[in-house]
Amino acid sequence: MTDIAVHVEGLGKRYRLGAAPASRTAYDAIAAAFRAPFRRLSGNAKPEHIWALKNVTFDLRRGEVLGIIGRNGAGKSTLLKILSRITEPTEGAVDLYGRVSSLLEVGTGFHPELTGRENIFLNGAILGMHRAEIVRKFDEIVAFAEVERFLDTPVKHYSSGMFVRLAFAVAAHLEPEILLVDEVLAVGDAGFQKKCLGKMGDVAREGRTVLFVSHNMSAVLRLCDRVIHLDGGQVVTEGPPAPVVARYLGGSVEQQAVVPLDSLPRGSGLKGRARLISATLLNRERLGAWKLPFGSDLVLEVHVSVLERLPMLELGLAISTVTGFEIASSLSSHSLPPIPRGPGEYAFQITGSELTLAPGTYRLGLGLRTDQYYELEDHLPEALDFEILVSDAAAQWKTDTIRAAVIPKFRFQCANSSGPTMEKGAGNAYGRSPGSGLGGQAPPV
């Protein structure tokens, strides 16, 4: 019995749709009451209800870290709000065995006019810490937040980074037996996010029970023992992180498997003697149409139709971020000799080895050209979108703490350069040019 920290059974929460926020003033309420009989006539009698959460049941063992994932509106936040006693369930029961702290945002109750020191005490009290406890941990909190010099400055003069660091530092020093956390890690710069994740990991290792709601799949994979996928307020799947996350990410198919490039609108100024017909993702390890895990190859097939005999045909591709910044491109002539092409259909297979694009959405552009003046026969700068998904490999590479879009393979070596003795092998290579570490060649693939 004492092995269970959180017991949730048949939990449901119903909201009234539309009506509640609208009747914010008494006038509205009275007006609505007068309109009610007429509304009944128009057949719109019952107020509309929506179940934000329905029949959710699960147990959380002591010391377990449970991740809750799901799209926006899946009921994650509602669940967390019920567990943290901010709102009441409509039906069902929850039992929490132990001291509970919930962290629905960082910096709750921070007052801009108060100093950093004052806010630590205020925020600590709001989060349920006792004064003595705050005093005891004060130095630790300040050190973690790295704001020693600004302790007596009102926080309205803080940079947003400092503010967030201080707010998280207070929260991170709570010592509950059960910790409920919502997406608070989505704040601050990459370095601080990493620190927060590290702190979360510590909390988990100390044997506290954690319920963690997040969109950050990489963090979920790294921190959680078990994951629940919510959709439409109900539990869809529950189990070990990797398969649940993979199913969740693969679940939403938007792009067709075979993209009909032929029917896409084109810009002007194209010669049109050759035309892009279709594109297909051939990857073996894909997780759905145009979704592939981080670190895998990118294998595509592009069908091209040639209408006239051409002296040569070159296919080019470009990958850009969704914001339009081009980050990689390649041409068929890099690996194919420029041979003349007669009319007909051609299938190009393109393989990008071990693509180290950071998890996220990217845009693939395709183009066809023929002669040395590089006039375009066909061009689709936004042919299709594809997604790189978080995987175990991504979790290993801590991709969530890296801001760059491309994470190429570098080899780092380290030798002790303080003494005369050097380790065998590594010493030579490194000793010659210590400054060129980043340029070190990639390991053979």
Add this chain to the structure above:
Amino acid sequence: MMHTTGATPVQKMAGEHEDPVIPTIRIRPSRGFVPLRLREVWEYRELLYFLCWRTIKVRYKQTILGGAWAILQPLVTMVVFSVIFGRLVGVPSDGVPYPIFAYAGLLPWQLFAQSLTESGNSLVNNEHLITKVYFPRLVIPASTVLVSLLDFAVAGTVLAGMMVYYRIAPGVGVWALPLLVLQAVCAALGIGLWLSPLNVRYRDIRHVIPFLTQCWLFATPIAYPSSLVPPRWRVLLGLNPMAGVVEGFRWALLGTKADLGGLLALSTLITIGLLVSGAVYFRRMERTFADVL
């Protein structure tokens, strides 16, 4: 990593916390009568303290006069009353100089009006806390009342100064003063507990409150003595809990003669009724706060 080490922390936990009593929180949908759970409010007294402290710290930031505002408000009102009602209209003042007569009434009134206004708006003003953190919500209106008590103490020094100036010694009834203060606070809190949940649902309340306090000010014998009210209207006066408090204040501090017994008994009953019903209503509405805010 978590899978393999999963079992170890469990044992460690059990070792660290040998306390057999694990605090258990049960969450169920509430139906019908909701217990007040005042003990829990007491457990959160540190938060109560910090909320008061925050309000006081922040209130007079970027003001020139700062804490003097707590004195200025009743003082200026007293001057206006003295000129208009004391001089021009010639309202009787139960045998004491009109300025001190008015101020002794304004002082508890200010406490009441401020407590009522602040507690009535308190939930809406602390929306960001209510939607993000759990704590007994009663702490919020309660903290605003405590802050008003501090202002009351500050403004009270002026009354002490005036008593010295007019050479008036407090009567034997001075011991009743804390009880009268308590009554003013309880009455204000009771109304605040009714108004603040209503304010969450209907923001009209925010606009009703200033209007309410203004009307209530003139329904209370502050600018005039209750002896001016015809006897057959006295019972009606007694329905206003502040009537007893204000007359009681003058009786305790200035030694005015008034037939207080019946007035105070009635207003005490009404105060208790307001407070208890307010607390029950507040707790009943509490579950919807986070959803409506």
